[in-house]
Amino acid sequence: MSRKTKATVAVTLLASSVYLSGCGLFGKEKLEKIDPPQKVSSLKNGESLKEGNKKQSTVDQQNSIMTELYLIDKNGYVVSQTLPLPKENGIASKALEYLVVDGQGQDLIPNGFRAVIPANTQMSVNVNKEGTATVDFSKEFEKYDKKDEAKILQSITWTLTQFDSIKKVKLSINGHALNKMPVNGTPISETGLSRTNGINNDFAGTIDITNTRSITVYYLGENNGNYYYVPVTKRVSNTEKNDVKAIVKELVKGPNPNSSLQSAFQTDVALLDDPKVEDGKITLNFNENILGSFENKMISDSVLKPLVYSLTEQQGIKSVAVEVNGSTKILDEKGKPLAEPVTRPEKVNTGSF
16 A cells, blocks of 8 residues: 555544634634634644543643744654743743753653754744744763764754744854754854755755755655654755645645655646635646545545645735635535635644554
8 A cells, every 4th residue: 555545544534633623714704723722721723633642741731832842753764742831921932942852842742752952952042033043052962873964953943933032043052053964064154044945855856956946845754653744845946936835736646655744735736727826825726636535525634734835835825725626615525615725733743643
């Protein structure tokens, strides 16, 4: 059974999350969020598909804020897990503290994931008015395995840039700015790190990197029957001028066959028209192969969510409207009409897959 087929079957059998019922306004359009708010605590992004691997939380969720921590999964991918952190000032600094090995966040980290910053590392975060966060680490920061170096950079960068006030990240040790990482020498730009530097970079098959550009797409990862979404940065040819088309092609193409990642997109999914972007909303008209059920005109979560996550990583795209053969008369996985554009949820990987 192929990786794509396995993903489709597994998600079809297991996916039971409720989504696309929350709504808001974008201009004059009604928008639907992928995951609805819950009625209890501060968890806002949906119910769990399977929570058997979650450790017992030691944080009072009534006094916490759901925050994305970019951890390393069992296959070595840097992946966000949305966890409750204490609701207090300095949440950006607190988020990094929870990334420290054997630190205060250790009891919150799900089984199959691990923290990335060396044990006993102390740090401070200062954010200037331009949106650059400078993180100053203690000397303990230098005590990591060189194979984790790029992952540490990605984890810190993506964890901090989830906050609206932070656009770029700079690093220092005891007040001395880093222009390269201390163990394996990975360069750090003087202008700082951002999400444009990529995450889980997969440049396999790229021959001439100078004639390509980066895009980030989301595939499915799995941990003991629990599914979650993994961002992967790939290089696409500059001959493809449209980033949206390039993203759709990479989703259909699927992940590197040598990876542990999966895709639920069928290989014959195709756009019938050029994407249309207006006021932050992008409209995509697919052939019927985008559907998980031809008879019921249904699109599955495992197709819709990676599509929305991938496209909303693009600057200026806030929502995604899906058509099939020019028609909006399609259903979501729960059988509800999918006639409105879909926004990205506030957080990714909350336990709703």
